[in-house]
Amino acid sequence: MSVRGGVGAGAAGLWLFGVLLVPNALEDVTPGLWARIPGEAVVGAAVLLMLPRRARGWAAGVFGAVLGALAVVNLLDIGFGEYLGRGFNPVLDWGLLDDARSYLRDTMGAGTTWLATVGAVLLPVALVVGTALAAVRLSRLLGCHPAVANRATLLAATAWITCAGLGVQLGGAPVAADRARETLESKARTVRWTLRDEAAFAREAQADPFGATPGAELLPALRGKDVVFAFIESYGRTAVEDPAIAPGVTATLDRRERALEASGYRARSGWLTSATFGGSSWLGHSTFLSGLWVDNQARYRTVTAGDRLTLTGAFRKTGAWDTVGVMPGVQKAWPEQRFFGLDTVYNAFGLGYEGPKFGWSTMPDQYALEAFERLEHRRERDRPLMSEIILTSSHQPWAPVPEMVGWDDLGDGSRFESIERAGHRSSEIAADAGRSKEEYGRSISYSVTSLTEWLERYGTDDTVLVFLGDHQPLAKVTGPRPSRDVPVSIVAKDPKVLERVEGWRWTEGLRPGEGAPVWRMSAFRDRFLTAYGSTPRPGGS
DSSP states (O other): OOHHHHHHHHHHHHHHHHHHTOOSSGGGOOGGGGGOEEHHHHHHHHHHHHSOHHHHHHHHHHHHHHHHHHHHHHHHHHHHHHHHSSOOOTTTTHHHHHHHHHHHHHHHOHHHHHHHHHHHHHHHHHHHHHHHHHHHHHHHHHHHSHHHHHHHHHHHHHHHHHHHHHTOEETTEESEEOHHHHHHHHHHHHHHHHHHHHHHHHHHHHEETTTTOOGGGSOGGGTTOEEEEEEETTOOTHHHHOTTTHHHHHHHHHHHHHHHHHTTOEEEEEEEEOSOOSSOHHHHHHHHHHSSOOOSHHHHHHHHTSOOOOHHHHHHHHTSOEEEEEOTTOOSOOGGGTTTTOSEEEOTTSSOOOSOOBTTBSSOHHHHHHHHIIIIITSOOSSOEEEEEEEOTTOTTOOSOOOOOOGGGOTTSGGGHHHHHHSOOHHHHHTOHHHHHHHHHHHHHHHHHHHHHHHHHHOOTTEEEEEEESSOOOHHHHOSSOOOEEEEEEEESSHHHHHTTGGGOOEESSSOOTTSOEEEGGGHHHHHHHHTTOOOOOEEO
16 A cells, blocks of 8 residues: 555544544543544444445445434534533424524624534535545455454454443543444434424413413403513523622622612512523523423424413403513514514514614613613503513623613613723623623623613502523533523512412512522413412313
8 A cells, every 4th residue: 555545544544533433512522532442433344344345335435424424413412512501403403503693693793604604514514525435435445455454343343342341431431432323322312202292292282271261360460560571681590609600690689679679669589490591592481471391493383383371461361451572682573472462562673773783682671671661661551561571681692791871861772882882792702601601790780780770760569570581591601511590580569469479488589599499480370370360261272
């Protein structure tokens, strides 16, 4: 064999070896990873040696392409694990790749997004084609030196079986590896589970404890109250418990609690376990409002296509409230408006904002709340208002973060231009975990301040505010294996409102205690409806 041929064969072997050992979690990338024996290489070599020359080349190409595709799946698992705290679902998650592209465009600009998109297309192609070519190259080498290849394969098989039988490990990883098989089996289980889950969830969604409750028997204890449900993006348990983040956030919560108490408000707070993590906020919103565990896109499509009673829809069904949604993150048609029972929805283009974007967020929370006040809350009406408000300033990448300005100086939002220019750039923060934590904490403090100052400034004796996080921030901020818990608070002046939830044993104030009850987010709808006097009457959608 020539020197050039030897170098080519060596490169093909290293490529195939690396592809076979690609892990599905970033924490598994350790020095010990490269001291493993991939069982698939041993089996593949044995099978190829038994095939005739012509069939050997075709089989090697197919074998290599499959291995390359499985490596792509492992890389997707790493990405999803780092951002969403879970692996990639080959049935449901393809649509999220387009969402990721939109997120990059909104935060990093069109040029960076184009480069990232090209890279995201070329890398899988390179892995699949490169691995197929490497396998074909090595199959030719096996055919040219069958005696040596047979002895080497037998030796590798003996070593693999011995290490597997004895459980030999190096650097915490087993030396006998079979990553490709593990990936294939794992994703096959995921596909089977997903298909079964869709049918089971459709049946679950049809059974509603309040599905047949007449409007007159819903929420009688809140009649006459203006009720606001506000979601704070990425407001998770990490914000109030992580030592690197919590001091600033808890100081804000305590300061704002004192200000609200001086205005006559009291609060109770607890924990909810979100159905999502790191993103896909709509899954958290729909879980909270529908009383169903909506933890994937198939469940979301199923529930929003039906007629299940949502918490916001319950207010509309009574006929005693006007209902409105403030959705500054929505930038296209939103057919879910009907499902959530909202008479009017203001999206990113309906709030009159003329200022700059802040990262992904189309406008600062303070502006969105002032626009809500101007357009809906202060209007004269013959019945109270129920509002769902999505606050987005704490959306990753947490750069730049808005700052509070005088409420009377907000105007059309143009005054935020100098604040946006002076803030950090997304590219400065996104790759730095320490700075991401810092700016994440600042963004939560900003969102909490905006919301509670709005309440202090514009709330009345009949205002009831329920606010919560939709999910925890991404794993770069929370660290590995965090909980999915988010804070939730009810704030009101009327003591009777909080008396209704006394049995919940929530913590007094805006900051839930460490020992406060933790409920699944899907439990809130039924508990809330029951606490405020609704009569359960089961019915199907």
